[in-house]
Amino acid sequence: MQEMYRIAVLPGDGIGVEIVPEAVKALKAIAEKFGHEFVFTEALVGGAAYDAVGHPLPDETLELCQNSDAVLLGAIGGPKWDDLPVHLRPEVGALLPLRKELGLFANLRPCMLFPGLIHASTLKEEVIEGVDILVVRELTGGLYFGEKTREKTADGGQKATDVLSYSTYEIERVVRFAYEAARKRRKKLCSVDKANVLESSRLWRETVTELAKEYPDVETVHMYVDNCAMQLIRNPKQFDVIVTENMFGDILTDEASMLTGSIGMLPSASIGGEVGLYEPAHGSAPDIAGQKKANPLATILSAAMMLRYSFHLEEEARTIENAVRQVLIEGYRTPDLMEPGKILVNTVEMGDKVAEKIREAK
């Protein structure tokens, strides 16, 4: 078994700099407990990198990621950088190229309800109890990566264009990944598209229909994205694995996070290349940045996914997940999950509690 793992640490912007240290804390507790050596190297990305060196994705940061065993990312972007030219904006100039350069075509976003959080959601108990959905979102194609243009119109206004395109190859590899994941779970795949309108979705649906023949043991359902958005709230337990294109997956997972009580509970793993990238599903939350209010659990759970998917350290991954479970069962809550009768903690205290539970684990 490999003993030394190189982890690129990119806190980024806003709450990124608050939540990432808490995930590093959990990883250090794991290293101590299991005798692994995790070598952490921090680098600048996003607005912080733009401010320091004039580009949101410096060459050294990309090279560090390419030469690491995995990447832990916080979040990037914020109002301070919103008006930069498009290629310098943190989201378009750093996050998307990082995902593309690392070949991370599949973004896994597990959406499950942790014990004790059933009342943190505004939905009825019987609707969300036992929710366990894996969303597989295509991550390096679609609208976010299509050509973007602006031109002036004759009436003095402007016209803006974003191109949405998918090839069979791009669809096939992510859908195949989702089928393999469904095979290891409850054997249900829901492919989400807008095939009643979009040509790219028609190709998506045709490709899924073809692939379904190779997976007769998995039940395949097609659903339009607007219906899916509604079904996630009406009856989320109908879903096992959802596979969908980039933007639909982005939007549906923010929605699905509320089944778990907070967007601060939704981790993610981006895989497909040699180096995986692990980040919470949420953004840099400028509205609460710098106040120690951010929930670090999505980032800590993303670190667990790193152990599972990049390092194949399943027991270690479960140790983190169990520690999170334990802390929640004991009633500790950051403000996003706070309810009467629970114990309010800040970002650092929550990270400390998780690390403590990791160290105490049998």
Ligand SMILES: NC(=O)C1=CN([C@@H]2O[C@H](COP(=O)(O)OP(=O)(O)OC[C@H]3O[C@@H](n4cnc5c(N)ncnc54)[C@H](O)[C@@H]3O)[C@@H](O)[C@H]2O)C=CC1
């Ligand atoms: N992967 C990334 O780096 C992403 C970056 N962004 C960027 O982040 C910035 C803010 O975007 P928003 O649309 O406001 O989305 P956001 O996800 O940052 O925040 C949405 C809401 O959720 C809350 N929230 C988010 N994470 C939380 C946490 N861990 N604990 C407690 N509450 C949390 C925020 O306080 C806010 O009220 C933008 O610049 C956006 O482009 C957005 C999404 C992903």
Ligand SMILES: CC(C)CC(=O)C(=O)O
């Ligand atoms: C900021 C976007 C490019 C990405 C996003 O919202 C996400 O990956 O969840």
Ligand SMILES: [Mg+2]
């Ligand atoms: Mg998003």
